[in-house]
Amino acid sequence: MTGIGVIGCGYWGPNLIRNFNSQADADLIAISDLDENRLNTVGLLYPNTRKTTDYRDLINDPAIDAVVVATPMSTHFDLGMEVLAAGKHLFVEKPMATNSEDCRTLIKTAAAKDLKLMVGHTFVYSPPVRMIKQLLDDGELGDIYYVNISRVNLGIFQKDANVIWDLAPHDVAMLNFLFGAEPIAVSGTGHCYVQKERGIEDVAFVTLEYPGGKLVHIHVSWLDPNKIRTCTFVGSKKMLVYDDVSPSEKIRLYDKGVDVQPHYEGFGEFQLLYRSGDIFLPHVDTYEPLKSQAAHFLEFIQGKVVCQSDGTHGLKVVEVLEAACQSVKEDGRRITLEPIA
Numbered sequence: 001m002t003g004i005g006v007i008g009c010g011y012w013g014p015n016l017i018r019n020f021n022s023q024a025d026a027d028l029i030a031i032s033d034l035d036e037n038r039l040n041t042v043g044l045l046y047p048n049t050r051k052t053t054d055y056r057d058l059i060n061d062p063a064i065d066a067v068v069v070a071t072p073m074s075t076h077f078d079l080g081m082e083v084l085a086a087g088k089h090l091f092v093e094k095p096m097a098t099n100s101e102d103c104r105t106l107i108k109t110a111a112a113k114d115l116k117l118m119v120g121h122t123f124v125y126s127p128p129v130r131m132i133k134q135l136l137d138d139g140e141l142g143d144i145y146y147v148n149i150s151r152v153n154l155g156i157f158q159k160d161a162n163v164i165w166d167l168a169p170h171d172v173a174m175l176n177f178l179f180g181a182e183p184i185a186v187s188g189t190g191h192c193y194v195q196k197e198r199g200i201e202d203v204a205f206v207t208l209e210y211p212g213g214k215l216v217h218i219h220v221s222w223l224d225p226n227k228i229r230t231c232t233f234v235g236s237k238k239m240l241v242y243d244d245v246s247p248s249e250k251i252r253l254y255d256k257g258v259d260v261q262p263h264y265e266g267f268g269e270f271q272l273l274y275r276s277g278d279i280f281l282p283h284v285d286t287y288e289p290l291k292s293q294a295a296h297f298l299e300f301i302q303g304k305v306v307c308q309s310d311g312t313h314g315l316k317v318v319e320v321l322e323a324a325c326q327s328v329k330e331d332g333r334r335i336t337l338e339p340i341a
């Protein structure tokens with residue numbers, strides 16, 4: 001049994017609490033929130049779990065082996081360091097911290113204390129993303145040329161982070177996982193329309209260049225009439241559309257493409273052969289990603305698996321976000337990234 005404590009019972013924390021509580025090999029010992037009303041409302045569902053407005057009570061509880069941090073990102077580093085200093089394993093929500101330096105310190109501290117550190121990059125554990133990974137690894141789409149992503153809706157406007165820090169971690173974590181690689185260059189443009197005074201961008205267009213010429217475009221926005229979560233993967237053999245808000249057709253695999261054939265009548269000319277075959281709707285499992293993520297964290301602590309969103313994975317995501325924001329500040333300058341050893 002792994003004793004679990006959760007800090008943060010706001011919008012997202014209750015989802016993590018519910019999923020850790022449902023694990024057979026975890027014991028939800030305590031939950032914490034600064035807001036007593038929020039704590040009590042969430043706590044009603046967990047009568048056997050201790051509630052505290054002081055997270056230090058939770059961190060210093062000897063019955064707790066691992067702490068889940070689901071507070072705003074500006075608090076992740078300080079809380080994470082306190083959790084590790086108390087000798088507990090750490091699960092921290094995305095993004096891991098507000099800068100790569102802090103991520104490195106968290107990674108080093110966890111390693112020095114032989115503690116496990118995992119980041120809540122939920123999409124890595126979602127059934128459609130796992131299926132896309134399998135299709136890419138099997139070569140079903142051929143070589144990936146480019147990916148176009150829209151992650152837009154109206155709100156929720158964050159006050160301590162721009163739309164890139166809020167929404168793009170999902171896409172960068174997913175793509176790094178799918179490609180088994182990190183971008184080699186990043187550029188972005190963005191604008192503050194609603195929170196102009198605060199200088200917080202609510203709309204951004206980010207371009208990532210992955211090794212092998214894979215180009216990715218990500219549109220993130222809190223200022224859009226529709227909730228759209230689509231990713232289009234264009235490969236040399238097939239194309240795939242992943243629509244995360246579709247209830248029943250999350251993945252569509254298109255047997256479409258263009259082949260280039262040499263045209264012998266005129267030297268140096270070629271012919272384009274268009275392929276427009278079947279559209280396949282594969283069955284996608286419907287288990288909850290957060291359940292799988294919680295189980296993965298427990299197995300990681302027990303030494304049974306290699307973590308798929310560990311501290312280094314979290315750091316690589318933060319590096320891309322930093323570079324994207326830097327590029328936005330510099331009118332879209334292309335910023336190259338050094339590989340992390």
Ligand SMILES: NC(=O)c1ccc[n+]([C@@H]2O[C@H](COP(=O)([O-])OP(=O)(O)OC[C@H]3O[C@@H](n4cnc5c(N)ncnc54)[C@H](O)[C@@H]3O)[C@@H](O)[C@H]2O)c1
Pocket residue numbers: 007008009010011012013032033034035038053055070071072073075093094095120121122166
């Ligand atoms: N993985 C995902 O898909 C996903 C989705 C949404 C949010 N998140 C992440 O979850 C985290 C929390 O986001 P949210 O939307 O729930 O924020 P929120 O503001 O709704 O909730 C945060 C809660 O933390 C509490 N809190 C802050 N400091 C605390 C402290 N020191 N001790 C105890 N409680 C404290 C606040 O009182 C608040 O109730 C963020 O990092 C966010 O990026 C992840």
